[in-house]
Amino acid sequence: MIRLIQAELLKIRSTRMWLGMLGLSVGFALMGLVFYIALAGVEMDGREALPPVTDPDTVRAFYANASGGVLFMMILGIVGITGEYRHGTITQAFLVTPRRGRVLAAKLVSYFLFGLAFGLVTVLATVAVALPALAIRGGSTSLLDNDVPMILGGTVLAMGLYALVGLGLGALIRNQIAAILVAIGWVQLVEAIVTVALPQVGQWLPAGAVRAITRTTGGFGGMGELDTLPPWGGTLVLVGYGLVFAVIAMVTAVRRDIG
Amino acid sequence: MLGDCRDWHDVSVIEVQELTKTFGTVRAVDGVSFTARPGEVTGFLGPNGAGKTTTLRMMLGLVAPTSGRALINGRRYVDLERPVVEVGAALEATGFNPGRSARDHLRVACTAAGLPTRRADEALETTGLKEAADRRVLGFSLGMRQRLALAEAILGEPRVLILDEPANGLDPAGIRWLRDFLRHLADIGCTVLVSSHVLAEVEQVADHVVIVARGRVLRDAPLAELVRGGELKVGTRQPEQLRRALEEAGATVRFEDDRLWVSGVDAEQVGRAALDAGAVLTELVEERSGLEHVFLELTRAEMGEAG
Ligand SMILES: Nc1ncnc2c1ncn2[C@@H]1O[C@H](COP(=O)(O)OP(=O)(O)O)[C@@H](O)[C@H]1O
Ligand SMILES: [Mg+2]
Numbered sequence: 001m002i003r004l005i006q007a008e009l010l011k012i013r014s015t016r017m018w019l020g021m022l023g024l025s026v027g028f029a030l031m032g033l034v035f036y037i038a039l040a041g042v043e044m045d046g047r048e049a050l051p052p053v054t055d056p057d058t059v060r061a062f063y064a065n066a067s068g069g070v071l072f073m074m075i076l077g078i079v080g081i082t083g084e085y086r087h088g089t090i091t092q093a094f095l096v097t098p099r100r101g102r103v104l105a106a107k108l109v110s111y112f113l114f115g116l117a118f119g120l121v122t123v124l125a126t127v128a129v130a131l132p133a134l135a136i137r138g139g140s141t142s143l144l145d146n147d148v149p150m151i152l153g154g155t156v157l158a159m160g161l162y163a164l165v166g167l168g169l170g171a172l173i174r175n176q177i178a179a180i181l182v183a184i185g186w187v188q189l190v191e192a193i194v195t196v197a198l199p200q201v202g203q204w205l206p207a208g209a210v211r212a213i214t215r216t217t218g219g220f221g222g223m224g225e226l227d228t229l230p231p232w233g234g235t236l237v238l239v240g241y242g243l244v245f246a247v248i249a250m251v252t253a254v255r256r257d258i259g
Numbered sequence: 260m261l262g263d264c265r266d267w268h269d270v271s272v273i274e275v276q277e278l279t280k281t282f283g284t285v286r287a288v289d290g291v292s293f294t295a296r297p298g299e300v301t302g303f304l305g306p307n308g309a310g311k312t313t314t315l316r317m318m319l320g321l322v323a324p325t326s327g328r329a330l331i332n333g334r335r336y337v338d339l340e341r342p343v344v345e346v347g348a349a350l351e352a353t354g355f356n357p358g359r360s361a362r363d364h365l366r367v368a369c370t371a372a373g374l375p376t377r378r379a380d381e382a383l384e385t386t387g388l389k390e391a392a393d394r395r396v397l398g399f400s401l402g403m404r405q406r407l408a409l410a411e412a413i414l415g416e417p418r419v420l421i422l423d424e425p426a427n428g429l430d431p432a433g434i435r436w437l438r439d440f441l442r443h444l445a446d447i448g449c450t451v452l453v454s455s456h457v458l459a460e461v462e463q464v465a466d467h468v469v470i471v472a473r474g475r476v477l478r479d480a481p482l483a484e485l486v487r488g489g490e491l492k493v494g495t496r497q498p499e500q501l502r503r504a505l506e507e508a509g510a511t512v513r514f515e516d517d518r519l520w521v522s523g524v525d526a527e528q529v530g531r532a533a534l535d536a537g538a539v540l541t542e543l544v545e546e547r548s549g550l551e552h553v554f555l556e557l558t559r560a561e562m563g564e565a566g
Contacts, residue, residue, distance in 0.1 A: 010363065095348055096343050
């Protein structure tokens, strides 16, 4: 099993795809963060666009930007499995290890670990920008208050779990482009709409779970106006999604003909 | 350097037993049985769409048979303890991530199989890809991809090799090299099964030939036996008389392109028949080998069906 995980990690490392996904993940997080930094406490049309940095909600919102990259972890997972079908390397994998369940298990473990690592890098980058910004603007620079450990730790976990969701989705759809489009459409469209229109449903979706974990209970600005699960509830929901899609990945890939 | 086949007296055979695969309503493979033995190159020959690739994929546990089974060294592929060490397989030349280097591609397999990664470099050397080892597969020609697939097949120094159309995309020098390589492996006791839709590739290297068309085995015989039944192309001014005389002599005769195509007798017997019949010969050529004849007939029948 260790050998198979090493092989998966070598597969990820030996092409440049992961670099692109890491860049997008970090870039997305920092882009959102810069936006928040720019608008926090700024007067627009006579009222504040966002509460000032002295408001704990704003501090939370700063760090919550780190979770903006979860979509790219999902895509990383999707590419991780659909790429094998697309290029036919799945043949190599199953020839070397005909017990397909082991290959899939190794893939799930590897992508979870990779997701965690990416999450860590994204979180560190976010902190590296958020902390000085908060210091300059007079906000809290404590990494222990305002649920910051929860937000950052939860983001790292969410990144790992989203990679699993991506693997399951990719194994199910198998066509790389289609799977990526479904993922983007889901995150940018379906979840975005449901979150606002039907928050009582939205809280049970992966995005709702991420909101619960990152303590961003509102849409924009972090006001508590949306139904949101408690952090532990969000964690459980997200772990549930990760496991369900892991099982989907297992079941679909193990049975199918490779031809 | 090459596949380690020193223990070739061990059982290293491929037994295919009544393999069948249906895709929807298409019976791609229909009760295929044959055996490939150590020390021999077995050619698995058939026109495109004959079911060769599907058969090989079933043998390797990639495609689930509708019925039947294939045993390698007495066991199903999925039950082999260390498959890469027992069986080397090269399927289509498409199984590479274009963004990965040749060496990394092989190292992935080595890592997963628990082989030392130096085997990757050795296999690249053997297949003549040493210079290209660190280049991404993206820029590889079809021939280079075939070599890389072959390198992958020999990573574990297996005694059984299963190769699907390995000569596709190789230049003449590459085909020559491949032929020598397969010959060498068989000579040191490996079991080599190689599929092809091109007769010439198989004819020059195979010891044994299994011919398939439309999912069924049509011939399964030593190459020598198939080649022996060759056809003679006979031109004559008196085709009817000669035909009768030849048939009396036990030959099988058909008429095509203004010639008689004669099998079952040799050139001397044709000469005698012509003398007896008083027929003037204008041409007497051993035009096609028996294998080519059999194969062309099958291929033609196949194309007739399709069109
Ligand atoms: N996955 C598949 N689904 C449906 N039909 C298939 C599939 N794979 C192969 N076939 C069909 O099975 C037949 C045999 O194909 P194949 O084994 O690739 O032949 P060959 O390798 O001899 O050219 C063909 O008619 C092909 O179209
Ligand atoms: Mg084929």
